Amino acid sequence: MDYTKKHFLARLSGGRVHLQAASLCEAAGTAWPPPNYFCWQSRPLVPGVRSQGSSLVLLPGGGPPHRQSQPLNCSTGPRRDGNVGGVTDSTSPAPHAARGYVLTLSCADQPGIVHAVSGSLLEAGCNITDSQQYGSPDTGTFFMRVAVETTTSFSRLREHLDGVAGQFSLNWQLHRAGAPVRTLILASKAAHCINDLLFLQRSGTLPIEIPAIVSNHRDLEPLARFYGIPFYYIPVTPDTKAEAEAALLELVAEHEVELVVLARYMQVLSDGLCRHLAGRAINIHHSFLPSFKGARPYHQAHARGVKIIGATAHYVTATLDEGPIIEQEVIRVSHGHSVEKFVAVGRAVEARTLAQAVQWHAEHRVLLDGTRTVVFD
Known part of the structure; x- marks a missing residue:
């Protein structure tokens, strides 16, 4: 039996999770471990909160998948499609209501x-x-x-x-109007952007629902569990990049995702994936490019004595960090600020800028005009 990741992807149908891996292997009479598998777990959130978090893990080797609690119902709002010339709404108002x-x-x-x-x-x-x-x-x-x-x-x-x-x-x-946009969040290790999005969504400020969080690291799994959102760990290496992106696209289709947000996701998406997500994937980065590239841009900026720090939120394109700009913000800094202050200020600007871009997109205020955007306030 060909053990590909889709055999072990816990599928969501009608908002309930069904684990397929164990039954597939039992039916095939095949010993564990297969080359790769997904493992689904669910844990309580906090006392008094009904929703539960889950995690779906793609790991090389290991034991069989197992389930630790009841299946998760991850439906958090009405489903809708923003298709050209069409709209669907599972929570239609009364016949004579506006x-x-x-x-x-x-x-x-x-x-x-x-x-x-x-x-x-x-x-x-x-x-x-x-x-x-x-x-x-x-x-x-x-x-x-x-x-x-x-x-x-x-x-x-x-x-x-x-x-x-x-x-x-x-x-x-x-x-x-007001229907939440189904949004999948991609993140790596930094929590400032994703934490801001999760809080704003939970408080009702952002008109989105988040059916899944995907990461190439496990650092943010506790945060996802706290908010009761399914967490999908999909590691990425040069040898498994195509496989990881295929798994991501399967999740996008499975969860009927309308928007993908890269909240400090430190992986470069392939040209094919960028084209597939054109106009519905938003990225955030610091505004020092191309002056200060790499993993420590704020340290480089501090060493050069820059006077402003900024961030840019834009749509993802095949050309790295050059997609149509949705929102930008800058703030002044001085020679008296330490590196730690630079980092703190920069992260705050990134979080605000990304959240604003996501809100405008979810409220259908952003229209593409070639390599630019029209943003109605």
Whole structure:
């Protein structure tokens, strides 16, 4: 039997975890250990909190998979798809209750777009609560974001939008307002960015739900367990990079992930993976590039006596750290600051910048304009 990692991937179906590895090996009559396996564990979070954390581990060799507690129900909110021209929502309101939607669109700039779109929404019984638009003089592209409330059924609203979309060749998306975006977080060892995201999500500030945390180290597993989020340990070496990325893509599909956030994930993604995640993967890095590369940029910056520290959040592309910028922030430092102060200030800026970029993306405020972004406030 060919023991690949997918044979030992604990699958989530309907929000429940089903461990397959042990039964597969028992049926095959094969002795342990196979070359690689996943091991799933679940532990209580804290007293009084119902959710549980789990961890899925890819290890070379070792004993058989085992389960230590009840399966995890990791559903934390309504499912929705941001497909072009479509939206689904498992928690639809009552038939006559007002629903909120966010419409985003782009097309070749031309007269009459705003009039046609707003008129179509009016005919569909929508009340426009916010509307912003921008015409790019460089690319000749028109961008628009409209928030509406309506009691009209989605099918009728779609009919009206289909008509105007065909007239202007719109690239459009309709999203349920406030629906959490399913977000997978990639991280390595540093906890400042991921901890900020987890806290903001738990407190209701970020409109995301986090079905999984993936790391090439196990340092952040206790943090994931504390928040009751499944943790997937997928080590990466030059020889296993392709295998690790295949496992990551399987998790993205399995969890119906809409956004991937690299919260100080210290691995360079392959060109193929970057293309697969184009427009739905956000990275954070310090803004010293290309001056100070490597693992200790703040130490290098301190040695050179820089006067500002900054961070950049951007979409991931095949060209390293050069994707379309979503948000940037800088803060002044001085010669009197120690290296430790540089590091602390830099980490705080990174966490704030990444969280802001994730929030804008989740609120459907960011539209791509070639190598740049349009961000509606």
